[in-house]
Amino acid sequence: MIPADSDGGGFGRVKRTRGVAFRYLALAASNVGILALASLIAFVVWDAFGLWSAGIGWYSIFGVTVVVPLAAFVVYASKHPPVATAGLELLSATLGGLMGAVMLVVMVLVVAGSGVWFAYVVTVAAPIALLQLIGATDPTVKRWTSVLSLVTIVLGPIAGTLLLGPLSTVAALLGAPGVFFCTIVVPAAGVLWYTLERRYEYGRRVSIAAAVALPVIAIVAVPIVDRIAIVSRSAWLVLLVSIGIPVAVATANTARDPDRRGGFALPVIVVGGLLVGRLLVDLLDGVVPIIDVSRPQPWFDWQFLTSAPSTSIAEVAGMYPQIVGSIFLIVVVAVLTFGLGVGAAIYLEEYAPSGGWAGRIVRFIRINISNLAGVPSVVYGLLGLGIFVQMRVSAVTIGPLTIGPYTGFGVGTVISAAFTLSLLILPIVIISAQEAIQSVPDSMREASYGMGATRWQTIRNVVIPESMGGILTGTILALGRAIGETAPLLLIGAAAVSFSPPTELFGTLTAMPLLVYRTAFFPADAFRHGVTAAGVVTLLLILLTINSIAIVLRDRFETEA
Amino acid sequence: MTEGPDRVDLTGERTLTRSLESVYHAVFFLCAALSVVTTIAIVLTLVINSITFFGGYSIVDFLFGTRWISSRALFGILPLVVSTLLITLGSAVIALPLGVLTAIYLSEYASARTRSVLKPLLEILAGVPTVVYGYFALVYVTPALNVVIDGLNAALSTIDGALSVVGLGLGFRFAELTMFNLVSASIVVAILVLPMVSSISEDAMGAVPDSLREAGYGLGATKFEVSTTIVVPAAMSGITSSFILALSRAIGETMAVTLAAGMKPLSLPATKSLFGIPYVSPGQILALYSESGATMTATIVDIVTSDLGGGSIAFDAMFAIGLVLFVLTLGMNVISDWISARYREVYE
Numbered sequence: 010m011i012p013a014d015s016d017g018g019g020f021g022r023v024k025r026t027r028g029v030a031f032r033y034l035a036l037a038a039s040n041v042g043i044l045a046l047a048s049l050i051a052f053v054v055w056d057a058f059g060l061w062s063a064g065i066g067w068y069s070i071f072g073v074t075v076v077v078p079l080a081a082f083v084v085y086a087s088k089h090p091p092v093a094t095a096g097l098e099l100l101s102a103t104l105g106g107l108m109g110a111v112m113l114v115v116m117v118l119v120v121a122g123s124g125v126w127f128a129y130v131v132t133v134a135a136p137i138a139l140l141q142l143i144g145a146t147d148p149t150v151k152r153w154t155s156v157l158s159l160v161t162i163v164l165g166p167i168a169g170t171l172l173l174g175p176l177s178t179v180a181a182l183l184g185a186p187g188v189f190f191c192t193i194v195v196p197a198a199g200v201l202w203y204t205l206e207r208r209y210e211y212g213r214r215v216s217i218a219a220a221v222a223l224p225v226i227a228i229v230a231v232p233i234v235d236r237i238a239i240v241s242r243s244a245w246l247v248l249l250v251s252i253g254i255p256v257a258v259a260t261a262n263t264a265r266d267p268d269r270r271g272g273f274a275l276p277v278i279v280v281g282g283l284l285v286g287r288l289l290v291d292l293l294d295g296v297v298p299i300i301d302v303s304r305p306q307p308w309f310d311w312q313f314l315t316s317a318p319s320t321s322i323a324e325v326a327g328m329y330p331q332i333v334g335s336i337f338l339i340v341v342v343a344v345l346t347f348g349l350g351v352g353a354a355i356y357l358e359e360y361a362p363s364g365g366w367a368g369r370i371v372r373f374i375r376i377n378i379s380n381l382a383g384v385p386s387v388v389y390g391l392l393g394l395g396i397f398v399q400m401r402v403s404a405v406t407i408g409p410l411t412i413g414p415y416t417g418f419g420v421g422t423v424i425s426a427a428f429t430l431s432l433l434i435l436p437i438v439i440i441s442a443q444e445a446i447q448s449v450p451d452s453m454r455e456a457s458y459g460m461g462a463t464r465w466q467t468i469r470n471v472v473i474p475e476s477m478g479g480i481l482t483g484t485i486l487a488l489g490r491a492i493g494e495t496a497p498l499l500l501i502g503a504a505a506v507s508f509s510p511p512t513e514l515f516g517t518l519t520a521m522p523l524l525v526y527r528t529a530f531f532p533a534d535a536f537r538h539g540v541t542a543a544g545v546v547t548l549l550l551i552l553l554t555i556n557s558i559a560i561v562l563r564d565r566f567e568t569e570a
Numbered sequence: 571m572t573e574g575p576d577r578v579d580l581t582g583e584r585t586l587t588r589s590l591e592s593v594y595h596a597v598f599f600l601c602a603a604l605s606v607v608t609t610i611a612i613v614l615t616l617v618i619n620s621i622t623f624f625g626g627y628s629i630v631d632f633l634f635g636t637r638w639i640s641s642r643a644l645f646g647i648l649p650l651v652v653s654t655l656l657i658t659l660g661s662a663v664i665a666l667p668l669g670v671l672t673a674i675y676l677s678e679y680a681s682a683r684t685r686s687v688l689k690p691l692l693e694i695l696a697g698v699p700t701v702v703y704g705y706f707a708l709v710y711v712t713p714a715l716n717v718v719i720d721g722l723n724a725a726l727s728t729i730d731g732a733l734s735v736v737g738l739g740l741g742f743r744f745a746e747l748t749m750f751n752l753v754s755a756s757i758v759v760a761i762l763v764l765p766m767v768s769s770i771s772e773d774a775m776g777a778v779p780d781s782l783r784e785a786g787y788g789l790g791a792t793k794f795e796v797s798t799t800i801v802v803p804a805a806m807s808g809i810t811s812s813f814i815l816a817l818s819r820a821i822g823e824t825m826a827v828t829l830a831a832g833m834k835p836l837s838l839p840a841t842k843s844l845f846g847i848p849y850v851s852p853g854q855i856l857a858l859y860s861e862s863g864a865t866m867t868a869t870i871v872d873i874v875t876s877d878l879g880g881g882s883i884a885f886d887a888m889f890a891i892g893l894v895l896f897v898l899t900l901g902m903n904v905i906s907d908w909i910s911a912r913y914r915e916v917y918e
Contacts, residue, residue: 028794032679038671039680042764043691045757046698049706152586352601360595361602371602376907378605383815383903384896385822387867388612391892394874395615432608439605463587465594486697493699496824496867500874522701522825529705529829537709545702556697560690 050549056542057309064301070289075282082274095263095272101561102259103276106252108554113247115336117193120512123185123243124177130192131176133165138196186242190227197250198223209262223254309543317508318524323535326528328544333510334423334519335551339492341427341514342434347484349431350438351473353378354480357439358446359468382436390500393429398501421502424514429497434487441483445476478566485559489552495522521548616896619889626883632890638835638864640873640884647894649835653752653863657827658820660756660859661763666813668760669767670802673809676768677775678797689769696765703762704829707754711830712747715754719744750832750862758826763816770815774808774910775801807913811906818902822895824867832862833872866891 055061086093117126137158144154169176180188202220205211211219227249234245263269290302308323316327361371397418404413418425449472457467473480498520499505505527507519525548528541624632627645635646672692676685723743730739747753778801786796802809836858841848864872873888 024792024794028792031794031797032675035671035675035679038668039675039688039692039768041668042672042695042761043688045761046695049710052710053706156586156590349601349604352598353605356595356598356602360598374602374606377609379907380900380903381605381608383818383899384612385824385867385899387822387824387870388616388892388896388899390874391870391889392608392612392615395619395889396611435608436605439602463591465591468594489697493701495699495701496871499871502874522699525705526701526825526829529701529708541705541709545705548699548702552697552699556694 053542053545053549056538057307057546059306059308061305062303063305064303066293066300066302067290067304069300070293070302071282071286074286074289075279078278078282082278085271085274089268089271091266091268092271092274095266095269096275097561098259099256099263099272099276101557102255103252104554105558105561106255108551108558109255110248110251112336112340113193113251114244115333116340117189117247118241118243119333119510120337122512123188124180125173127180127183127188127192128173128176129166129169132169132172133161134192136161136165186246189243189246190224193250194224194227194246197254201254204258209258211261219257223249226253307543308539309546313540313543314547318506318528320506320528320531323533323540326536326540328521328524328547330507330510331519331521331524331544332547334507335492335521337423337511338426338430338518338520339488341423342430342491343484343488345427345431346435346438346487350435350484351442351480353435353439354442354446355468355472358443359464359472378436378439382440386433386494387496387500389429389433390497392432393425393497393501397425397428419515421498421504421517422515423511423518425501426498426503426518426520427514429501430491430494433494433497434491437487437490438484441487442476442480445479445483446472448479449475478563481566482559482563485555485562489555489559492555493522493548493552495526498523499526521551612896616889616893619886620893623883623886623890627887632887636838638869640869640876640887643883645884645887645890647866647891649838650864650866650869650891651894652838652858653831653836654821654865654867656752656855656858656863657755657759657831657865658817660752661759661820662813662817664757664760665764665767665816669764669812669816670771670809672764672768673771673775674797674802677772678793678801692765692768695761696763698762699825700762700823701825701829703758703826707758707826707830708749711754711757712749712751716747719746745857745860747860748862750830750834752831752859752861752863755827755830756859758830759820759823762823762826763819766819767812767816770812771805771809774805774812777808778804807910810913811910814902814906814909818899818906821902822867822899824871827865828868828871831865831868833864833868834862835869836861836863866895 082096086096117123121129140154140158140161144151183191198220201223202216205216205219206213227246230245230249231242234240234242240248263272290304293300293302312325313327314332315329316325317330318328319326357371357375362368363371398420400415400417402413402415404411406412418428453471453475454467457471462470498518503518503520503523505519505523507517511518521544525541525544528536528544531537531541627643632645632647634648635644636648637644637646638649676688680688726740726743733739782800782804783796786800791799839850839854839858841850843849870888870891873884876884
């Protein structure tokens, strides 16, 4: 350790040079990977948005109207934290709302349809909400309402499936917009009232006014919405709820705190800058021949997002069925993994015995979970292929009961894929939920036990609420991983190029990464640098949104804790 | 719960509470036990289908055969294993030094602010879907590398031209990369395993107590010396286990290598012989990097996306490859756990 101090005077300087050189070497090394990925993403964005085809004038105009003000805002916000917080909150409310809107539109309008949606809301969601409401107002019956809620979770879907026919008829009588008004707008108004009054402390009158305003706006705006071709009345109601509410709440939160009002500059800069820039481009087009204001020819555009894929003509190719398929898949995976993952984590952290043979089993389960997290995804694909697609078990008769036959869930169906991906991400969900639960201090549990609470009451009222931020963040990040998985989907036989989106659990799945995989091999430049690049950008944008939602959630729960 | 005298009410409530408690206990245990069921299902699926395969194909030919041609029912896994190992090795050469240097920087040099920026950015590297990395390799990395290679070859020609005056010459050129090649695969795999090395190594370095560092400083050591001769050796078990996990991840990586290295198995170079001992020259091995080489994972994708139906022997061969992959990666994970537990320096 102690250097042989033999070379006298020059020694100190040599040592210092070496240290500084090493420091910068390490700094450079930490940035190599990041810079490599950043340049690759820059390339793909360049291709997908067709930025090479834009003129210098176009760049200058948008540079002045958007980039410069945005940079100024970032500099200003870095010195005024409340402004930065407000700006980020507005941005994440918009992005999160947009993401939620896309998911809702896909699940409710495209996949389920108003009839199916109505049936399950009436048999599952509405009874549970009602029971929770009764439990909240009258604590003496709370135990029974929670038991009944559990029963509803199990029996509700069965009842919904059995009553699908008559309930769809009722839904048809109401009409699709009517169904969405009753099942989305009205409950949302109730939630809005509760959130504003209890969480944001706005006062009863304001909260009620906001809650009443929501359905009124929904109805009053219908004549305007009818003029916009791409937005149906149903879509309008969904968009209003999932984008309108978060944006309005974020706006109100920003407006009532004078320190944070500067945050409004961000949306003004973005929206205003884009509008002004576009206006300038239109004005200057062809007026001054020296300034080249030609616009970029993007591959990634509205047409791409709303068209079916094409394997021959790049100009009409899109990704719509794949986007729907991915969202459908991820929603099913989320439903399957959240309960199972959190349940397993709760067992391992709260119930698991540490001694005796039971302790040994628990230790084995722990090691097993960490090893499962390291199994390659392609092996999970083989598992899914073997268990959910190929396996055949003939019917077994035990006395009066006949079970089976089991013939798998079908080649490439949404449900096979969802089961496979759920098994794949479960270990990740469990491990992150365990970490979140571990971070709840024991003193809080002891306080709960001291008040006479049982273990489950402690878990439900103390452990889960305290660790919810971490659990949600971990689950969302794991879902982000699932949305990019390709190999398991290929193995269970999902279709890469499908021209219609899956609309039922047993329909053939298609997903974004599958199309990216398939078109990446096409030799034509319009596919290699065009359609596939646009697909990659779509995938990355969705992932970016998912990850930022996870980060915002984590920050929010951390600051509240 | 029915209305009644208080005592009855109380008892009923307790019974309900107690039975509910045991119901929850059982439900949560089942959730946790599902992971064991998953493992058993993986093993059974792989083993049963592999047994079917080995019923129709010799296990010796599978493990030691030098050619994999599904359509001609030749299932020698060696070329697939060689490509997998070459890519793993190539990515390790890039990612391991970078990962350790990153970990040293984050744990020893970086300010809290720098760390809070760098760490999430590094996490992004692992969050990008692997199919996107494959696309990057195919469409951007390989053409860029070819430009670099052309430049190097031009420089070599110039040097040769100069040397030819004195009658010498290097006579050496780099091979142009084919559309699918192992170099680009190694590079993208390196990028995606990098955060695994850096974050696990950094955790290990963070666990080294400050008292050791202070003792080093007290003896007159510089920060560089403390980092390289105290912190890194003390965190060696964690660093080693991060290496093994990264290698295991690289072996199991599928979409990136399928798109980057292609689905055509490489042809193993002919062995030379020295005193009866067969060997392959390093030059021959390096030459393999410029060509397409299907890994084990890529071959699984190749079989499942080809027209070979379920029930064919190639379909069963897929599970045999899967079994080899599973045993390899599981073994490496277990070894990594064992190293970090066995050789961990425990500080008070």
